Every structure is written in C-alpha cells, then in structure tokens.
Amino acid sequence: MPEGRRRPGAGARAGGQSAGKRGDAITAQSILRVAVAGAGAFGRNHLRVYRELETAGHGAVLVAVVEPDATRAADAAAKYEIPVYSTVDELLAARRNSNLKVDAASVAVPTVHHHAVASALLDAGLDLLVEKPLAANLAQADDLIELAEKGKRILQPGHLERFNPAILTVQPQLRRPMFFEAHRLSVFTPRALDVDVVLDLMIHDLDIVLTFANSPVREVRAAGLPILSPKVDIANVRVEFESGCVANFTASRVSTERVRKLRFFEPRRYISIDYARQDLLVIRLDSGGAQGAAPNLLASIPPHIAAMIPPPLATALAAGKVDPAMIAQFAEAAKIDPGVVAAFIAQTGPAPGLSFVKPEVTPGEPLRLEIESFLNSVRSRREPRVTARQGRNALALALEIQASMVAHAHRAGLDDFFKDSA
Helix, strand or coil: CCCCCCCCCCHHHCCCCCCCCCCCCCCCCCCEEEEEECCCCCHHHHHHHHHHHHHCCCCEEEEEEECCCHHHHHHHHHHHCCCEECCHHHHHHHHHCCCCCCCEEEECCCHHHHHHHHHHHHHCCCEEEEECCCCCCHHHHHHHHHHHHHHCCCEEEECHHHHCHHHHHHHHHCCCCCEEEEEEECCCCCCCCCCCHHHHHHHHHHHHHHHHHCCCEEEEEEEEECCCCCCCCEEEEEEEECCCCEEEEEEECCCCCCEEEEEEEECCEEEEEECCCCEEEEEEECCCCCCCHHHHHHHCCCHHHHCCCCHHHHHHHHCCCCCHHHHHHHHHHHCCCHHHHHHHHHHCCCCCCEEEECCCCCCCCHHHHHHHHHHHHHHHCCCCCCCHHHHHHHHHHHHHHHHHHHHHHHHCCCHHHHHHHC
16 A cells, blocks of 8 residues: 655654543644545545645644555555555554554545444544534444544534535524525536435535524425436425424436525525525515515416415515515415525515625635634534534434435335335
C-alpha cells in the first residue's frame, strides 16, 4: 500500500495524543490532528478543506488517510504527503505505537461501512464527523450514539445543508413553518449508488424539515422507482407532522438539470431558499393585509382546477385575503407549485400589504463551515450544531419512507420492477 512521506514540520507540530474527555475544553493553542477515512468523492473534499484550514492556521493539521483503493491511496499520498493506511486497524496500530497522533477524524466511506469504521474510531477515543447518513440502519446508529456517549466523544453526522449560509440566515428567524416544498434534482452519476435517492439526496431536506418543523411525524406517503440503478432513483414523498405541518419532497438523481430548492410557508410569510445559489427570498404580509391580487389569482386558473378548491378557501381568496399560509393551502388544493403561486402574486403588483425582501446572506462553502463547526465542538466539548440523535431522526424518517415506497410498489403491482431496489 502506498504511503506518503510526512511533510517537513508535520511531526514537530504533533502534541498531545487525543482530545480531552467530554466537558474538558482543549486550549486554543493546541493543534488538532485529523485523519480522513475514505478518499472517494466525499473524502477528497474533506481532505481538501482540512488542508486549507491547516494552511490558513486554523489550529488543525491533516495527518493521515485511510483508503483501501490503491489508486485513490496513491493520489492522496502524493497530493497531501501524509501517511495512507489501507484499513482503520492499520491507522490505529500506528497510533498505539506512538508513530501517529490523531485527535479526530472524518468518516467518508460508503454507508454500508459507516458503523464498522466509526465504531472502531470511537472505541479508540477519537471524535468523529460522519458523512450522512449516520449509519445504514437504526440499530447501527443507536450503537454509535451509545459508544459516543459512553466515551464522551463528539459524534457529528454530516448533514451539509445545515451549514448552507441561506439556512444559517433564515433559521433564527423561524416562526411556525406549516407547509414545505423541497426539490432536490441531479443528473445521473455513478457516485453513491450503494444507497437509494432517499439516503443519497433527500435526506438533506428531511433533516432540514425535521429541524424546522420540530414536531413528531404523524404520517408518511411515498412513491419511488429505480430508473438507471438497482435502487430507487426518483421519489416523491408527503409527510404530515403531529403539529399539522405538511411537507412534500421530490428527489431525483436522473434529472436533466440540477435543482436544490426549499420553499416553506408560515403565518404571514413565504420563504424560498435556493441552496445552490445560497439565495433567500421572503414574501411577507404586512399589517393591513393584501387586497386586490387574490381575485386575479382565483380567476386566472382553469375552472376545473378552481372546482377542486374547498369553498371556504375559495371564498377567502375571492375576498382578497392573501396570506402566505393561504397561498400554501391554495397551492395544495389546486395542485400547483406554491412557488409558482407566489411568483404570480409578485408579478401582479406587488399587492398592497405584500413586501418582497431578499435578506443578506454571507456566502461560504457549507463543507468548510461544517468542518469548522465540528472542530469547534472538539475543542470546546460542546454539543455539535447537528447532533447524532438528529442524524438518527433523519435516518429513521428515511427508512420509513423506504418502507412506504415498497408498500406503494406492491399496491401498484410494481413488485418485479422494484424488488432489486430494496
């Protein structure tokens, strides 16, 4: 197995062997030594960011890589000039022999290996950032959480979008979100085909909505199909929460375009987030309400669609009572994308009482912000911004969605088409 030579000065910067116990903060002068398990599509970016932070003097140094693939291992060794080990056992053996000092690690191996790799590193006393999903199943997730709590280790699941600057900007302003529309579409690539589109893409939005809604799940309805891979490549999901909040999710990894958008409604406000552009739009109903746009909205749709709208809702719209939450109800009843409805209203005036605001979003790379947050938790011993139990909750909902998709396939007579995707 190729092994990169140490860069000059790397050994001289090695201090204590591991992070202190949970609750014992690390001094600001200490250098955190980090390793990355997995140098594939995700791991390469973790390696890059850790090296960038090291170069910028942010108190972290990249010291090792674990990568079983000879080609990827050679590339990592040549690019970063650090030791590369073929297994976690090899890395931990070097650590026990005092040849290597490691405090924390990123786990970016295929999901099926998350538990084996993460449990070994937790047992060895390392703090971990584990790429999403936290584990392949709930039993494995629970075991990792128990290991982390027992050893007083930081265990942070890698839900990247929590660190998207648009999310960081809007989250402190949340009131009571009641209706969500999430769209996450990608063109097909052979990356991450060990999991379906729910665990690959949709889980980002599941985590965000679970956090924003802050309510237990009441009901899940889902449909999905494998298209170009053995597992589900496209899925549509409706989740209802005990609070009455409703969320619709669409995820595809066989699209012709790349879309990363979340729209949600709360009383008197509509919020649109474009993850890729890190863009945020807020439509707010100011005091006095909005009069005049709603009748045009109602009159503009075909009669057969208008007939589907419940009478009380139609009466309110005809009276010109335009509230962002009302837009959400209208969109769901008329089977129209709520973003289209909001855009229509925007084009009509804007209507009196409606204000359109684009809050300032400080740009930044979500992965770098995520890793910086992880390292801050390692130093301070404070709970991560994204906790392991939140990662488990997102996994639990994803697995419930998978079960619902299987049930739908059975009802639709698609068992033969669907059976290899489980």
